Amino acid sequence: MQGVAMVVWRKMGKKGFSSTSRALKSFNGYGYQINKSPPLLALDIPDIWTLHSTTNHGPPPPPANNSNEQTAAIIDGKSIAEEIRSGITGEVSRMKDAIGKVPGLAVILVGQRRDSQTYVRNKIKACEEVGITSLMAKLPEDSTEDEVLNVVSCFNENPSVNGILVQLPLPQHMDEEKILNVVRLEKDVDGFHPLNMGNLAMRGREPLFVPCTPKGCIELLLRSGVEITGKKAVVIGRSNIVGLPTSLLLQRHHATVSIVHAFTKNPEQITREADIVVSAVGLPNIVRGNWLKPGAVVIDVGTNPVEDPSSEHGYRLTGDVCYNEAVRVASAITPVPGGVGPMTIAMLLSNTLDSAKRAYRFT
Numbered sequence: 001m002q003g004v005a006m007v008v009w010r011k012m013g014k015k016g017f018s019s020t021s022r023a024l025k026s027f028n029g030y031g032y033q034i035n036k037s038p039p040l041l042a043l044d045i046p047d048i049w050t051l052h053s054t055t056n057h058g059p060p061p062p063p064a065n066n067s068n069e070q071t072a073a074i075i076d077g078k079s080i081a082e083e084i085r086s087g088i089t090g091e092v093s094r095m096k097d098a099i100g101k102v103p104g105l106a107v108i109l110v111g112q113r114r115d116s117q118t119y120v121r122n123k124i125k126a127c128e129e130v131g132i133t134s135l136m137a138k139l140p141e142d143s144t145e146d147e148v149l150n151v152v153s154c155f156n157e158n159p160s161v162n163g164i165l166v167q168l169p170l171p172q173h174m175d176e177e178k179i180l181n182v183v184r185l186e187k188d189v190d191g192f193h194p195l196n197m198g199n200l201a202m203r204g205r206e207p208l209f210v211p212c213t214p215k216g217c218i219e220l221l222l223r224s225g226v227e228i229t230g231k232k233a234v235v236i237g238r239s240n241i242v243g244l245p246t247s248l249l250l251q252r253h254h255a256t257v258s259i260v261h262a263f264t265k266n267p268e269q270i271t272r273e274a275d276i277v278v279s280a281v282g283l284p285n286i287v288r289g290n291w292l293k294p295g296a297v298v299i300d301v302g303t304n305p306v307e308d309p310s311s312e313h314g315y316r317l318t319g320d321v322c323y324n325e326a327v328r329v330a331s332a333i334t335p336v337p338g339g340v341g342p343m344t345i346a347m348l349l350s351n352t353l354d355s356a357k358r359a360y361r362f363t
């Protein structure tokens with residue numbers, strides 16, 4: 001049976017338990033061939049969406065000739081993610097019919113951050129839509145580290161849980177490293193365990209899971225027909241969850257990778273050399289149009305709330321990249337929202353399905 005089971009852990013122990021269970025949108029003059037995506041290199045990733053892609057992504061129309069106009073193709077992460085999710089729905093249903101099991105994802109949320117609550121809600125909704133069972137543990141902000149570790153251990157032992165996600169950031173008083181280290185390697189669908197990360201970094205090694213956002217970025221490039229091998233890539237940001245694994249993954253795909261961070265001198269000059277720019281900084285509009293080489297492909301991971309009295313909630317989301325400028329210089333660009341974000345969730349579902357297939361030896 002599919003659905004969400006909500007577990008609320010409190011300081012006094014367990015209290016409440018209820019069981020409820022494409023695409024390039026506009027086009028450019030750089031002549032992309034929209035290919036069937038090759039599977040990710042030497043990584044254990046299901047081929048369900050790479051081999052049975054149904055959307056017709058191309059071909060691109062003729063080049064724009066007015067240099068003041070938009071030239072970049074918009075990489076439509078939302079529709080690519082939808083396509084992937086529909087493939088996952090099919091696989092979950094095939095699994096259910098064949099062995100009577102569906103994948104299970106457990107999400108642990110500590111505290112009351114509005115953004116984290118929204119992200120977690122979106123992840124659970126996405127699980128429901130594809131038929132993955134979700135379990136959620138909500139802990140109060142002032143929980144102890146041991147209480148969180150206990151919840152992780154429970155999910156580690158629960159055979160119906162194939163993936164465990166500890167929503168980050170954790171409250172300040174908690175040791176993130178200690179908690180992430182306890183997630184069982186076979187259930188680490190975020191790919192944040194140091195062994196998964198180490199295996200991602202090392203030649204000839206295979207991580208069990210690749211972190212979702214970086215995997216989503218690569219998938220967007222591959223599905224948009226962007227060649228990675230031999231290209232110069234710049235990753236702006238080096239966080240454990242986005243920048244670092246993205247640079248490792250680009251290297252695995254044989255790009256020549258530079259990393260720009262808060263201490264980098266002349267970041268614009270380094271970025272301007274890149275054929276592929278991935279930005280994961282968290283500062284709105286830090287990447288200006290003049291940071292980009294004409295024809296560069298831009299993947300904007302940044303998801304930054306900026307005040308906007310004209311929008312419903314008084315704010316809107318914007319990327320790290322100054323979109324209006326970049327769209328005139330780049331050959332392809334992801335929008336925010338609607339670019340990388342939906343792919344992160346699709347990759348989480350994919351990793352969870354992958355994990356369940358591995359656990360049940362279902363092919």
Ligand SMILES: NC(=O)C1=CN([C@@H]2O[C@H](COP(=O)(O)OP(=O)(O)OC[C@H]3O[C@@H](n4cnc5c(N)ncnc54)[C@H](OP(=O)(O)O)[C@@H]3O)[C@@H](O)[C@H]2O)C=CC1
Pocket residue numbers: 213236237238239240241242243260261262263264267280281282283286301302303304340341342344
């Ligand atoms: N769409 C999605 O699915 C996701 C989006 N995000 C978004 O991506 C962004 C980054 O997230 P995350 O990686 O977690 O953030 P972190 O704050 O953990 O990391 C930010 C990185 O940016 C670098 N940085 C900071 N200032 C500058 C600067 N002026 N120039 C160059 N580099 C700089 C930092 O460098 P240093 O290491 O030197 O401090 C650091 O490596 C955020 O907007 C976040 O909301 C995050 C996860 C998923």
Ligand SMILES: Nc1nc(=O)c2c([nH]1)NC[C@@H]1CN(c3ccc(C(=O)N[C@@H](CCC(=O)O)C(=O)O)cc3)C=[N+]21
Pocket residue numbers: 118119122165166167168169190212213303317336337338339340341342344345
């Ligand atoms: N353990 C853990 N794993 C994560 O993967 C993780 C995390 N912690 N902590 C926070 C970041 C952030 N993150 C996002 C996921 C989806 C969108 C997303 O779907 N964004 C939509 C917009 C969503 C909206 O409108 O609010 C979009 O860009 O179109 C954004 C950001 C995952 N993270």
